[in-house]
Structure formats: C-alpha cells, structure tokens
Amino acid sequence: MTSVPAQLLLVLLSLLLGLPAVEAVEAGDAIALFLGVVLSITGICACLGVYARKRNGEV
Template sequence: MTSVPAQLFIVLVSLLLVLPAVEAVEAGDAISLFLVEVLCITSICVCLGVYARKRNGEV
C-alpha cells in the first residue's frame, strides 16, 4: 500500500490532467476549481487529524 502523500500526489496529478481536457472553462475557472480541491483535501486531512487526537485522548 502506498503512503498518504503519494496517494495525494496521484490524485492531484490526475486532476491536473483532467483540467486541460475541458476546453470550455476559462483559465480562472480552472484555477479556482484547483484551489477549491486543494482546500477540500486539506480540510479532510485536518478533520482526520482532529479525530485521531480525540480518539487518543490528547484533546
């Protein structure tokens, strides 16, 4: 099984490969979509970190 950073890198690269294929969106739309995806992934990681700390009784 691959590590989490490797999995995140694979997901981000696959999303970047999909974005140029859609020619109907403008560059601003593509950039904002990419930033939202990064924020969502970061939010999920933060939530998992908080959950793990609560589960271990550190919070």
C-alpha cells in the same frame, strides 16, 4: 501498493492534465478547482487530526 500522498498526487495531476482538453474550462475555473481540492484535502486532514487527538485523550 503506493503511498497515500503518491496517490493524491496522481489524482491531482490527472485532474489538472485533463482540464486543458475541455475548451470551455478557463484558467479561473482551473484555479478554483485546484483551490477546492487543496482546501478539501486540508479539511479532511484537520478532521482526522481532531479525531486522533480525541481518541488519544489529548483534548
């Protein structure tokens, strides 16, 4: 089984490689999608960090 970062990288690469096949998607759309994915992953990691600190009593 592959690690979580490797799985995330595979998902991101598959999304980015699939974008040029759709002609209606422009560079701005690809950048917006990439930023959305990055910000979503960052937000999930931040929430997990807050949850872990609360669980360990490190508030």
